[in-house]
Amino acid sequence: MPRPGRRGAMALGAGLLVGGALPARAITRADVKPPGFPLERGAKLRVLRPAKYIDPDEAIFNANTRRFTEQTGIEVRVDYVNWPDMPVQVAVATNTGQGADVLIGFSADPHLYADKLLEVTDLADYLGAKYGGWYELAETYGRRWKSKSWLGLPMGGTTGPVVYRKSWVKEAGFDGIPNDLGEFLKLCQGLKRIGHPCGFALSHAPGDAPGYANWLLWSHGASLVDEDGKVTLDSPATARALDYAKAMQETMVAGTMAWNGVSNNRAFISGEIGLTQNGVSVYYSLKTAADAAQNAIAADTDHAEMPYGAAKKAPETALTLCAMVPKYTKVPNAAKEYIRFMMEAEQYDPWLTGCLGYWSQPLKAYAQSAVWAFDPKLKVYSDAMDTPFYEGYRGPITPAAGAVGENWVVVDMFARVVTGQQSPAESMREAQRAARRWYKT
Template sequence: MRPIIGRRQTMGLAAGMLAGAALPARAIPVADVPAPRLVPEPGARLRVLRPAKYIDPDEAIFNQNTRRFTEQTGIEVRIDYVNWPDMPVQVAVAFNTGKGADVLIGFGADAHIYADKLLEVTDLAEYLGARYGGWYDLARVYGQRWRSSAWLGLPMGGTTGPAVYRRSWVKAAGFDGIPNDLGEFLRLCQALKRIGHPCGFPLSHAPGDAPGYANWLLWSHGGRLVDEAGKVALDTPETLRALDYARAMQETMIPGTMGWSGVSNNRAFIGGEIGLTQNGVSVYYSLKTSTDPAQNALAADTGHAEMPHGAAGKAPETALTLVGMVPRYTPAPNAAKAYLRFMMEAEQYDPWLTGCLGYWSQPLKAYGESAVWSSDPKLAVYRDAMDTPFYEGYAGPITPAAGAVAENWVLVDMFARVATGEARPADSLRDAVRAARRWYR
C-alpha cells in the first residue's frame, strides 16, 4: 500500500477501526519543556517506510496522524507499508544504495546495524524523554549507542508475546491459569494435547513469533547469546537444558508449526485449532471488535498471562520494537525529524496507542497512564512490554552482529533442528555457536 497523505486528502475510517479510540479521555502527564527548533527545508516532501499493519487501526490512525502533520506544515508525506518479512531487505537496500525513504521505521537493532549511515536524533529523544516521563529500558537499548548518551533512532513502540490461551480449555486441562514453573507449564501443554486442544509455538521463520518463542526458551532457562562484553556465551548447560525442553514442548504441539508464517498462530487460535500460543494483542483485538457473536464469545474466553519465568527474574520476553530513523542521505533531515517528533506527541500518539488497544506498547513512561490500559484488564499484561531487561542480543552490546544473528535466524534454527529431530542438542548448539561467532568477531 502506498497512500500519499496530502492537505486535500480525506480519510474514511471503517466502523470498528477506531474501537479503542472512543475510550474516555485521560490526561497524559506532560512536562512543559521547549521543543527542539526544526526548520523544515523549503519544498520538503517526505517518504516514510514502515512495517504493514496486523490490525487495521495501526495504519488507519497512523495515516490520519500523518494527514494532520501535512495540514499543519504543508509537507506532503507518502507512506510505503511493507510486509514484515520484507522489511530487512527494504531497509538494507535503502541504506546500501543511499536512496529511498526519508524516514525509515525499522525493527529493533536496525539503528545499530546502520549506525554510520544515520543522523543522530539525540535532540528529539532528550526532548521527548523530558516531556513524557522518560524512556523505558528497552527503548534506550535500541535507541542509544551502547553505553552512550547519543541516540541513533527513536523507538516508537513495541509488541510483546505473552501467553494467549483459552481459559475454559486450560481449566479443562486441570489448571486455573498459566503456571510460572517450567515443569508445570510443560505438563499443561501435555494435558491440552490429551484433551484435543494442543498448543502451538513456531520455530519457523515467522517474524516476531518464532524469535519470541526461541528467546523465551533460552532466557527462561538462564541462557544468553553473549555476555556483557559481547563474547558468544551460548555453549552452556543452560542452553542444553533449553534445547531439551524445546524438544519436549514440540511433542505437545499441533502439527505444522515448523511451517507457520507470522499469522498462522492467530488463525489457528481463532479457528479453535489450538488452546495456547504466544501473541501480541492482535488476536484479542480481532475477536473483541468482530461483529460475529461467536468471535465475541471467544474473546470472553481468551486470557493473557506472562510466559513462565523459569530461571529469569522477570518475564523472559522482549518486545519487537519499531524504531524511527533518519538516514544521512535524505535531503530533508529537519522535515524528517519534525515528522517523528509530531507522531510521538500526545495528540497523535495516544489515539494511535489507544486505537490499537496497546498493540504497539509505549516506549515513553507517561503513556503508561493512557486510558487504554485501564479500559480492559485483559490488556494489562501488554502495558509494560518495553519495561524489560531482555533484548535481541542479550546480554551484550547492541551491535550489527546482534542484528545479523537475529536476521539470520541463528537461535530459531538452533532450537528447530532439535525440536524436529534433525540434530542432537549438542550438535545443534555447536552449529549455532559457530554461526554466531561468524558475526561476533
C-alpha cells in the same frame, strides 16, 4: 497474523477515542520546551514505514500526518511497505544515499546503519523529559551501545505473551498461567490430556519461531552472547533449555515443525489448540468477527506473560518501530519536527489507543493511556517495552546478531533436538560454531 475485521476494529478504535484520549496536560511537564528545529524553506517529506496489521494503525497515522501538514505547510508522502520487505528498503536507502527523509524501520536498524544516520539525541532527551522517560528496550534500540547518544526514536513495540483458552486451562487443573517452568510444562501436559494441546513453532515461521526459541533460551538463563559479544550458546544453561524444549514438544499438537507465520493463529481460532504465544491481533480477530462463535472464543480467551523461569522479568522482547533520519536528507529539521509532532500526546495517544493495544508505548507516561484500561485482557501488552531482552541479548547490537537471526541459528538448534536429529550437546556445538562464524565476519 490475521487482521481484525475492518469495521469491528475501527469501531473499537473509535470507541476508545470517544471515551477520551489521554489529555496531554495529565502526563506532561509544562516546563519542558521542545528543541527548535527551524524548518527548511519549501521542505517536503517522504516517510517510509511498515504496513499496517490492523486498519486503525494506518488510518490514524495518516490523519496525524495530515494534521502536521495543516500546521506546518509541509507536504508529506507516507509509503507503506510489507514487513518482510522493510529491512531491504531501509538497507537500500541508507547504502545508496537516496530515499525517504524519515525511515521507520525495525528494532536494531539504528545500530546497523549508525554511520548513515543523524543523531536525534536532542529530540530523545526532550521527549523523555516531557513524557516520564524511556523504557529500557527503547533505550537499547534507540541509543548507541553504552552511550547517551540516540540514533533512532522508538515509536512502539509489539510483543508475544501467552494466548490461551481460560476454560480449557481450568479443565487442565490450573486457574491461570503458572510462572514456574515446571508447572507450565505440567499445564501443557494437561492440555494435551484433555484434547486441547498447546502449539509453538520451531519451524522457520517469522516472528513466532524466534519468539519461542528466545523464550526457551532466556527463561533458562542462557543467551546468544555475553556483554562483550562472545558467543555463549554452548553452555549448561542452554543444555537445560534444550531438554525443556524436548519435553514441551511432546505436549504439542502435531505439525508445528511445518508451521508458517499464520499457523498458530489459525490453529487457535479453529480450536485446534488451547494455548500459544502471539500478539494481540488474534484476540481482536475473534472479538471483532461477525461470527458469534468466534466472539464466544474471544470471551474465553485471555493473555498472560510467558513464564519467567530464571529471568527477573518476562523473557520476551518486542518488535519495535524505530524512526531514523538519514544523513542524506536535505530537510533534517523538517524530518525531526515530523517525528516530534507524531510522538506528542495530541497525536500519539489517539494512535496508541486506536491501535487497540497492538503497539505498546516506548515512553512511560503513555502507560496511563485509556487503551490499557479499556479491556483488562490487553494489560499484559502494556509493558512490552519494559524489558531488558532484545535480539542479540546480552551483547552489543551488531550485524552479526541480525545475521544469526536471519539464518535461524538459535531456532534450528532447538529444532534439531526436539525432532531427534541431534543430541543437545551436538546441537549446541553446531549452533556455537555457526554463530561464531557470523560474529567473526
